[in-house]
Amino acid sequence: MGDIMKYGQEAIKNAVLETWANETPERDYSVEISFPEFTCLCPRSGYPDFATILVTYIPDLRVVELKSIKLYFNSYRDVGISHEGVINKIYTDLKEALQPRFIEVIGDFNPRGNLKTVIRVSSA
Numbered sequence: 001m002g003d004i005m006k007y008g009q010e011a012i013k014n015a016v017l018e019t020w021a022n023e024t025p026e027r028d029y030s031v032e033i034s035f036p037e038f039t040c041l042c043p044r045s046g047y048p049d050f051a052t053i054l055v056t057y058i059p060d061l062r063v064v065e066l067k068s069i070k071l072y073f074n075s076y077r078d079v080g081i082s083h084e085g086v087i088n089k090i091y092t093d094l095k096e097a098l099q100p101r102f103i104e105v106i107g108d109f110n111p112r113g114n115l116k117t118v119i120r121v122s123s124a
Contacts, residue, residue, distance in 0.1 A: 015071035017097045019062040028101065031063065032056045035073045038107070043080035050110040051083075055094065057103040064098060083109050087119040095123065 033055040039048050053073060072093075076086060087107040095103055104122035 012071050012074045012077075015075040016068060017072050017093060018065040018068035019097055020065055022059045022061055022063050025059070025061050028058055030056055030058050030102075033064075033066070033069060035070070038073055038076065040076040040086050041078065041080045042112075043082055043085075046080065047112070048077075049083065049112065052108045053087075053090065054106040054108065055090075055103070057094070057098060058101040060099055060101050062098045062100075064094065083107055083117050083119050088121055091121045 033053075035053040035055075038051045038053045040051075041047065042049055055069075073090075079086075081089070087105055090107075091103065091105040094100075094105065100123075102123050104120065104124070107117075107119040109117045109119070
């Protein structure tokens with residue numbers, strides 16, 4: 001295959017968070033998204049870090065399109081970034097795109113070197 005980029009790789013490379021109009025903005029309800037196959041790279045060692053990303057938000061006028069958030073999460077797989085940095089970036093990107101009434105992003109990282117980290121950031 002050589003230099004030919006597979007369609008999945010191309011989709012991930014061009015990932016953009018898409019939003020849709022909330023069909024019931026008058027109602028408070030929560031959306032919970034779990035992404036158990038998140039990966040990024042340790043900025044120091046280059047080794048992969050694995051995590052489950054949990055997003056909970058109460059929409060206002062916009063909701064996130066699910067395929068776009070999956071591709072967005074996958075776009076981090078070759079990025080050297082700290083646990084704290086990636087969770088804060090995801091939080092900022094989702095908060096800007098959705099402008100929700102409430103949002104929380106949790107990164108539950110798998111243990112590495114016998115250490116486990118859970119990073120949580122929320123608008124409350």
